[in-house]
Amino acid sequence: MPDPDTGDMMGYQFHDLTDACQTDWRAYIEHDFVRSLGDGNLAPEAFRHYLQQDYLFLIHFSRAYALAAYKSHDLAELRHAFEGLKTILDVELDLHVGFCREWGISEEDLARLPEARATLAYTRYVLDTGSRGDLLDLHVALAPCLVGYGEIANWLNARPSTRRGDANPFEAWIAMYSSDDFQAAMRDEIAWLDARLAEVTPARFTRLAEIFRDATRLEIDFWQMGLDQTT
């Protein structure tokens, strides 16, 4: 459809992906795990289980960013993948190691950890989608993780019952995803996706929306695993 201001043809945008799966997207962003984390009363066992499985998750997500490097066509795409991998290793895992120390999870515990089904399903789904498809398929599969956590932080901050500061044991978690750096990374990813989605056909968009919805459902399962402490 033509843009009313410029007359240019407008394609799809990132928000069309969330619009296409609103029920699942809201169930992910506003999950009970997230609400309790915001209120500061999430059961320590639930958070501990989440932290342990997230360690395995982050290792496989690092591999997915390495796959994005492999799928790159130019230096800009390669840098984009490299920055994503570097953020997981330097920022995500850093936060993670700090939390594990605080919650009494040792490196030996992490090394011995059996991988839960929800972790297996989500990480291997993303790697398989990226192996089979192109860089856009892979980024769409990765988007609920990066964009979702930024949106969760914004949702929590806009909500009156969220407790910020020392009164909340999960303050560092909320602060990390609310930070200017993380929010800027989220906006960069949305801009990258907007530029590529502008070019896709309706049939291709339908397939991408399916990938996005599946990855969103797997994020829901990951939160639920924390609450249920299932493996």
Ligand SMILES: Cc1ncc(C[n+]2csc(CCO)c2C)c(N)n1
């Ligand atoms: C289940 C699960 N989903 C998303 C994230 C957040 N996250 C993991 S890697 C990455 C991209 C680089 O920052 C982001 C935002 C998480 N930790 N665990």
